[in-house]
Amino acid sequence: QVQLQESGPGLVKPSETLSLTCTVSGGSISNYYWSWVRQPPGKGLEWIGYIHDSDTHYNPSLKSRVTISTDTSKNQFSLKMRSVTAADTALYYCAIEATRGWFDPWGQGTLVIVSS
Amino acid sequence: DIQLTQSPSFLSASLGDRVTITCRASQGISSYLAWYQQKLGKAPKLLIDAASTLQSGVPSRFSGSGSGTEFTLTISSLQPEDFATYYCQQFNSYPRTFGQGTKVEIK
Numbered sequence: 526q527v528q529l530q531e532s533g534p535g536l537v538k539p540s541e542t543l544s545l546t547c548t549v550s551g552g553s554i555s556n557y558y559w560s561w562v563r564q565p566p567g568k569g570l571e572w573i574g575y576i577h578d579s580d581t582h583y584n585p586s587l588k589s590r591v592t593i594s595t596d597t598s599k600n601q602f603s604l605k606m607r608s609v610t611a612a613d614t615a616l617y618y619c620a621i622e623a624t625r626g627w628f629d630p631w632g633q634g635t636l637v638i639v640s641s
Numbered sequence: 642d643i644q645l646t647q648s649p650s651f652l653s654a655s656l657g658d659r660v661t662i663t664c665r666a667s668q669g670i671s672s673y674l675a676w677y678q679q680k681l682g683k684a685p686k687l688l689i690d691a692a693s694t695l696q697s698g699v700p701s702r703f704s705g706s707g708s709g710t711e712f713t714l715t716i717s718s719l720q721p722e723d724f725a726t727y728y729c730q731q732f733n734s735y736p737r738t739f740g741q742g743t744k745v746e747i748k
Contacts, residue, residue, distance in 0.1 A: 570685065570728055572737040584736040585642075618684055625691065626732025627675035631684035 527552035529619045529632035537613075537639050543606040547619030547632055554595050558622035559602040561593060563615040564634075571615075575622050576602060609639045643667055643731050647740035653748045660716040662743045664729035669709045673733040676705055676714045679742075680725045688727075689714065719745070 533545035547559070561573040574583035576593040583591050587606070595602045606613060616636050620628040644667040654660050664674065672692040677685035687696050689705040692712055702717040716723055724747055729740040 569741045570730075570739040572739070582735055586736070620684075622737070623690075626673060626737065627687055627690045627730065628677075628685070628737075629687040629696075631686075634684050 527557075527621060527630060529621070529630060531617060531619050531632045531635040533617075533635060533637070535636055535638060537609055537637060538641050539610055539639055540608055543604070543609050543613060543637055543639075545604045545617055545619075545635060545637070546601050547603070549600045549602070554597050554600045554602060558624070559593070559595065560620045560622045560628060561604045562618045562620055562628065562631075563613075564618070565612075565615045573604065573606075573617075611639050613637070614639045642736055643670060643734060643738050645729050645731055645738055645740040647727075647729060647743045650741060650743060652743060652745050654719050654745060655748045656719055656721065658719045658748075660719055660723075660745060662714045662727055662745075664707075664712045664714070664740050666710045666712075666731060666733075670731045670733035672708045673731055674705075674707070674712050675730045675732065676703075677728045677730065678723075678725045679728065685728060716745075 528550045530548045537543045558575045558577040560575040564570050590607045592605045616634040618631050618634045620631040646665045648663045674692045676689040679685040688699050693705045704715045726742045726744045728742050
């Protein structure tokens with residue numbers, strides 16, 4: 526069973542870059558669609574994007590600021606979001622998007638607060 | 642983008658009640674819909690995929706139905722562990738989108 530674990534700074538200053546890593550255990554980073562989803566406090570879920578092999582696909586609402594990449598040597602994938610504002614404060618989840626399109630499993634999530 | 646609208650946004654129910662949550666899509670999505678349960682402080686858990694396929698280990702009191710633009714999640718007899726927020730998600734097209742959630746609380 527594949528398990529996912531997010532890590533990264535919990536506090537980022539406005540205008541800086543948010544960087545998160547998802548470590549994959551129990552499976553190879555070379556398979557699957559590796560995704561990021563976020564959830565502002567008390568709000569709903571927003572799909573950020575995925576990477577599959579070297580192919581990436583991003584939410585158009587975030588595309589200009591987001592990069593998802595993999596590090597196969599560490600079995601990890603990462604999210605970078607540039608020029609963050611308070612609106613980017615959220616719980617960030619990594620997840621596997623199944624071939625058909627649903628998300629399972631998910632990491633436990635990591636809270637990122639954007640504040641000076 | 643395909644918008645998903647859940648109703649109600651909030652639901653108060655008693656143990657043993659039959660509960661139905663509706664998810665409406667802004668355009669037809671065939672059966673490309675999933676349902677998730679999220680408990681406080683936890684990641685969403687996949688309950689149902691392809692509108693009606695129950696995930697392994699999910700109690701049979703949960704069921705899903707619908708196609709096109711209207712879908713339902715039904716809990717046949719509400720149990721204490723079912724109090725949570727439920728989300729629908731479409732996988733007909735990108736960007737993947739979620740409903741705004743339905744919070745089920747104890748009456």
